[in-house]
Amino acid sequence: MTPAQDNSTPLTGAARIGDVARAAGVSTATVSRTLTYPERVRAETRQKVLDAVRRLDYTPNEAARVLRAGASRMILVQIPHRFGGAFFPGVLSGIDEQLAKHGYTMIMGSLDDSENKARRLIDLVFAGQLDGIILLTGHVPAIGGRSMLDAGIPIVSICAELRDRQSPSVLLNDEDCAVLQTQHLLDLGHRRLMYVAGIPNNYNEVHRYRGFCKTLAKAGLDPIEAPRYEGDYTLASGAAAARAFLTLKPRPTGIVCCSDEMAIGFIKVITDVGLSCPRDVSIVGFDGIEFADYCEPTLTTIWQPRAELGASGARLLIDALSGKPIAADTRIMHRGDLRVRASTSPIW
Amino acid sequence: MTPAQDNSTPLTGAARIGDVARAAGVSTATVSRTLTYPERVRAETRQKVLDAVRRLDYTPNEAARVLRAGASRMILVQIPHRFGGAFFPGVLSGIDEQLAKHGYTMIMGSLDDSENKARRLIDLVFAGQLDGIILLTGHVPAIGGRSMLDAGIPIVSICAELRDRQSPSVLLNDEDCAVLQTQHLLDLGHRRLMYVAGIPNNYNEVHRYRGFCKTLAKAGLDPIEAPRYEGDYTLASGAAAARAFLTLKPRPTGIVCCSDEMAIGFIKVITDVGLSCPRDVSIVGFDGIEFADYCEPTLTTIWQPRAELGASGARLLIDALSGKPIAADTRIMHRGDLRVRASTSPIW
DNA sequence: TTGTAAGCGTTATCAA
DNA sequence: TTGATAACGCTTACAA
Numbered sequence A, B: 001m002t003p004a005q006d007n008s009t010p011l012t013g014a015a016r017i018g019d020v021a022r023a024a025g026v027s028t029a030t031v032s033r034t035l036t037y038p039e040r041v042r043a044e045t046r047q048k049v050l051d052a053v054r055r056l057d058y059t060p061n062e063a064a065r066v067l068r069a070g071a072s073r074m075i076l077v078q079i080p081h082r083f084g085g086a087f088f089p090g091v092l093s094g095i096d097e098q099l100a101k102h103g104y105t106m107i108m109g110s111l112d113d114s115e116n117k118a119r120r121l122i123d124l125v126f127a128g129q130l131d132g133i134i135l136l137t138g139h140v141p142a143i144g145g146r147s148m149l150d151a152g153i154p155i156v157s158i159c160a161e162l163r164d165r166q167s168p169s170v171l172l173n174d175e176d177c178a179v180l181q182t183q184h185l186l187d188l189g190h191r192r193l194m195y196v197a198g199i200p201n202n203y204n205e206v207h208r209y210r211g212f213c214k215t216l217a218k219a220g221l222d223p224i225e226a227p228r229y230e231g232d233y234t235l236a237s238g239a240a241a242a243r244a245f246l247t248l249k250p251r252p253t254g255i256v257c258c259s260d261e262m263a264i265g266f267i268k269v270i271t272d273v274g275l276s277c278p279r280d281v282s283i284v285g286f287d288g289i290e291f292a293d294y295c296e297p298t299l300t301t302i303w304q305p306r307a308e309l310g311a312s313g314a315r316l317l318i319d320a321l322s323g324k325p326i327a328a329d330t331r332i333m334h335r336g337d338l339r340v341r342a343s344t345s346p347i348w
Numbered sequence C: 001t002t003g004t005a006a007g008c009g010t011t012a013t014c015a016a
Numbered sequence D: 001t002t003g004a005t006a007a008c009g010c011t012t013a014c015a016a
Helices: A015-023 A028-036 A043-056 A062-069 A088-101 A115-126 A174-187 A202-217 A235-246 A258-273 A304-319 B017-024 B030-035 B043-056 B062-069 B088-101 B115-126 B174-187 B204-220 B235-246 B262-273 B304-321
Strands: A072-076 A105-109 A132-135 A156-158 A171-173 A191-197 A228-230 A254-257 A282-287 A300-303 A332-334 A338-339 B074-078 B107-111 B132-135 B155-158 B171-173 B192-195 B226-232 B252-258 B280-287 B298-304 B331-334 B337-339
Touching: A015 A028, A015 A043, A015 B226, A028 A043, A062 B062, A072 A088, A072 A115, A088 A105, A088 A304, A088 B074, A088 B115, A105 A115, A105 B107, A105 B115, A115 B107, A132 B280, A156 A304, A171 A174, A171 A304, A174 A191, A174 A202, A174 A254, A174 A282, A191 A202, A191 A235, A191 A258, A191 A332, A235 A254, A235 A258, A254 A258, A304 A332, A304 B017, B017 B030, B017 B043, B030 B043, B043 B088, B043 B174, B043 B280, B074 B088, B074 B115, B088 B107, B088 B298, B088 B304, B107 B115, B132 B304, B155 B304, B171 B174, B171 B304, B174 B252, B174 B280, B174 B298, B174 B337, B192 B235, B192 B262, B226 B235, B226 B298, B235 B262, B252 B262, B262 B280, B304 B331
Parallel strands: A072 A105, A072 A132, A132 A156, A156 A171, A171 A332, A191 A228, A191 A254, A254 A282, A282 A300, B074 B107, B074 B132, B132 B155, B155 B171, B171 B331, B192 B226, B192 B252, B252 B280, B280 B298
Antiparallel strands: A300 A338, B298 B337
């Protein structure tokens, strides 16, 4: 008998539970118990097992565990294309941190919108390989009539609401935030406002536009007369909005944007043609991305608690997975703040 | 016998392979074959099976498949903290698109650096739940002496090289790119240059600084005399670099930055104190992020083929997983281009 | 071409 | 407290 008796490990690959059992002189059941419910095993036995585990560098096979336990501890996080943008990474960090803390792993969906990927993800969902879904978009993948929603696993939405169905959601008070944006410009004396929208029919979009219109109406202005440009949150669409703006007569003096990127793209274009922000045009962004503090001028914007939005969504899902009853109409609201910087000023 | 005979599906959850077999009047083996090797089954039988599959909405259980087949088709992509930045999402898109095309799913590591998460990921790797690893960072998670590198699954690095070990890598010609940056400033007549570094000892960093020094030396300038500020790629560290710059006498007139974010942060600070870019200082960035075209002034920078870098890395890994022999010293080089914009100009 | 049956590695039930 | 053993749902020799 050699001092170092590693011979119990088969040459082919990693140690299995049987190897550990043999090395520790116990049954596989005891090994499993030691690892899952240490308190149900006598301290002495436990020590033997743990020693063997360490000696053999044993890690339980996850597939077998999932198969037997019926839970994978994997969560799908479905994000829109806007991923490239500066907003979502913050939300994802919040989600990821919470999930990791509770032993879950995140799988990201929809970096692009390829059918391949959607199909694979739907398969994984129906294959029982995913325990839950977090949606950061109202658009839910469905192929051949099979929608992720029908897999019967818990779903939580963040910054979005499903169209046809209810699901617990974490939301920003978008409407109030748009009121803050709009009122800020009105307070500075602006009367001709323009609205640079995000993607139409988005949850965010609908609520923000409502806030914009409401605030104008309250000030005795007709929202219908306020020019509205349909952007898609990107720098490029903000630039396009600005080019549309330049053709308007008379030109608005205050711009409400649905993302910081659009605001920055907007500023770039008007600056290039010799206009000045905020001298000629005041602009309010939305999101509070880091660049907002580094562009010229710095951006007045609505700051969103990105990590918090993600974290509460993740916690909600984890609760649901732990069997806690979560009503489908649960709504957790977070608040955005107006942060006044240099891109807005009183009208001349 | 009712026309719609769904009774074969048990009340408890989803259909299993046995249900399909029963519904189609064949054995489970035939169902499995039909799904995996359709050509090995008689067309007529195949049709019966596929009909049953559709009728029962059957999706094979992934855990069972993984357990049996020994491959999960899941890939871990390990990214640095710099994730929040604008550079990585482009690389990730490239990776994700390729992986999806080949039926692989991406799991993202290290959004933050929590020990929880690292532990879970290392477990998954050793638990055989991950088929391969793509590293976008030289830093490989290891806890308690157990490193991901030792799990015996294929690893590919992108924009990085491992410290202690070789692995196939996809790289940018960083040194050449730094030469382009530096030479561009020299060509414009700048003689006092400053170098704003990324995180020290990074693969990128080492090569870029080498290119910087080499180019100065070739022009008869002493690299040692060029101020060097150690940043971390972020906007904030670019701003800090600028504050350091402001204390220098005489001040450099040309700045070589290792990221666009740092360049933009730098410009912000010097603009705020009344200096002008490029009139007083010329600045070259690195990465070619989208914001580089929207800041003021637009940024002269090195454009990196982000999606391509990701895609080749993914393809390399997929090849390795398909059993293709990939030498550990494989190096796939991509080229960055100098894109001249408005942040650099001839010295007065 | 199809069916039978033996695993894949774990966990949970039941008995000892 | 521990051990034997039957699942979990699928794939794949091997046999028919």
